Amino acid sequence: MKRMVSLLLILALIVSLSAVASVSGAEAVVIGDADGDGEVTILDATRIQRHLSDIGEPIREPYLKAAVVSGDVELSIVDVTLIQRLLAGIIDRFPAEETTPATQPSADTLVVVFSRTGNTKPLAQYAADYLNADFFEIEAAVPYTDADIAYYTDCRADREQRDPDARPAIAGAVAQMDSYQTVVIAYPIWHGQAPKIIYTFLESYDFTGKTIIPFCTSASSPLGTSASNLHALAPNAVWKDGRRFAAGTSQAVIEAWLGSMGY
Ligand SMILES: Cc1cc2nc3c(=O)[nH]c(=O)nc-3n(C[C@H](O)[C@H](O)[C@H](O)COP(=O)(O)O)c2cc1C
Structure with a gap:
């Protein structure tokens, strides 16, 4: 039983290490994915709004860079609007992807x-x-x-x-x-x-x-x-x-x- 538990722990460690490794590679981060869950949803717009209003945990790299979908130098309310426009189908890609x-x-x-x-x-x-x-x-x-x-x-x-x-x-x-x-x-x-x-x-x-x-x-x-x-x-x-x-x-x-x- 003990051996089984330690095996599971080792497995969990390997899985979490490989997840971190893929996140740290620049190309593994999806543009617009401010919350780091691997996809662009309305939660990313909310996450950026909270970051800009100094509410809760700030967005950290590499997701901070990924959140600047406008392609500008820093995060702004424009990025929130662009994510909303993409999700509404008004635009089909972000300016940062142009x-x-x-x-x-x-x-x-x-x-x-x-x-x-x-x-x-x-x-x-x-x-x-x-x-x-x-x-x-x-x-x-x-x-x-x-x-x-x-x-x-x-x-x-x-x-x-x-x-x-x-x-x-x-x-x-x-x-x-x-x-x-x-x-x-x-x-x-x-x-x-x-x-x-x-x-x-x-x-x-x-x-x-x-x-x-x-x-x-x-x-x-x-x-x-x-x-x-x-x-x-x-x-x-x-x-x-x-x-x-x-x-x-x-x-x-x-x-x-x-x-x-x-x-
Ligand atoms: C207005 C309109 C007319 C269409 N007429 C035809 C047609 O005559 N024959 C056909 O096989 N498909 C027809 N289609 C289907 C499209 O050609 C097909 O779904 C195409 O792959 C759509 O490409 P898109 O997704 O890049 O716009 C028509 C679609 C639309 C919107």
Whole structure:
């Protein structure tokens, strides 16, 4: 019995030591995780508020740094607001997580994605990782609510897709498009076609001489004419054949596809 108890104690010690070790590694700490429980919840916003008001235990490193989600030098009420906005789905990442390809291009390839419900984005990220590319997420100036994409209800997306002139405005821009030779454009199929915001994107820049590689995700529809119908919007680009992927397609499949085209 005694031996059993000491074995359990040793085991508990090992487990707690390995937990401390993983917390002390900088990359093991989740951005926004002020209370150190491994995830970002409303409790982190509360924890920051209490820290700023000098109530209770102060937040200590490494969680203090992780709590500064604004990317500023020190913790402030802005970090509380940003966590609330992330949890409410108003933003999808913290400024501290932003990469800034628009101002500091570091690659000759740009991966662009529009992904309203999150299926296409990870696939685009796989492509960007594989190609060592910069990443630009198209966000609508007026974000699409759930009601806006409830298709077959005459929702905003339904109306835009059947309106040949619809060009939903984009928030933000790629500042130095000139620096990219190759642009991967990833989108979901909306009524058999690319969302009209992709049309807006293509009409916003000069793609002369650039190679464009389109791909899409869909519930079941094929790529169809969704990519070839984009050619007229960037007629001086070199368009590669596109491809349709299912949601949840693996990194290996995306890499194999790009590899098969010589990338
Ligand atoms: C307005 C709208 C129209 C859609 N039309 C189609 C369609 O015609 N065929 C299809 O297979 N999937 C259709 N879908 C499903 C999406 O293409 C699919 O869920 C896609 O993976 C979503 O990508 P995202 O999560 O990156 O936004 C539609 C979705 C929406 C919101």
